[in-house]
Amino acid sequence: MPYEWIDTANQSGDRPAEIELHCWPYRSLPRRDMVLFIGATAVLISLPLIVVLGSPILWGLLPFFLIALGAVWYALERSYRDGEILEELHLTPDEIRIDRHNPRGPDQHWDANPHWVQIALDHKDGPVENYVTLRGAGREVELGAFLMPDERAALYSELKQRLDAVRT
Structure with a gap:
């Protein structure tokens, strides 16, 4: 899949100190x-x-x-x-942050408290099928809009699990 999770363990090693997600568009022609x-x-x-x-x-x-x-x-x-878009999601117990690096134009940033963030998967209502959004800090942002519908659905379930783990 054109995304990867990176878990950085904290000093005690019981749960990750920071979880990173890197998303990029799929390249069909190397x-x-x-x-x-x-x-x-x-x-x-x-x-x-x-x-x-x-x-x-x-x-x-x-x-x-x-x-x-x-x-x-x-x-x-x-x-x-x-296709040089890169979306980075950084998740800690205190903050969730998304940095989107655009090929042309300025980078985009969003951050919020993970305890108040709502994650949603719109099957048909969004501009694309299985539209993944995060809502918090007064804004709603999309994540992985360039991914295939089944990849967005898998990303949603994985992100929901990690977000629930950070909240506990």
């Missing part, structure tokens, strides 16, 4: 495979150019070939930059 995809695209697009090799028509078609290849590369790079 960077290494992107290079292979760009190479395969270049080969497939250039196959029709073999027919006009050695003629002046090649020079008329070559700019369009390069523009198409550049557009594919730009779109994939833009997708990677947009």
Whole structure:
């Protein structure tokens, strides 16, 4: 799953001093495979150019070939930059804090007392299916909106267990 829990034990070792959650979007095309995809695209697009090799028509078609290849590369790079979102949740007995690092734009922060935070899972009412929200300190924030619906449901149950453990 595109999230991980990190439990930091306190001095007595009986329960975690701080629990961290790191969430990030799923990458269906790793960077290494992107290079292979760009190479395969270049080969497939250039196959029709073999027919006009050695003629002046090649020079008329070559700019369009390069523009198409550049557009594919730009779109994939833009997708990677947009997917550099990282959400960090820090949970201690005294505070719950969410830091969202956006690829473009300022970072977003939210904190509250974990004893007063309400966690909700909206199955159909939210903008996405299984919409996970935390409400506290006068605000409502979403968590893991970029995750798949089943991943958000699993995240909700895991977060609820950890939040209940911190509250006791």
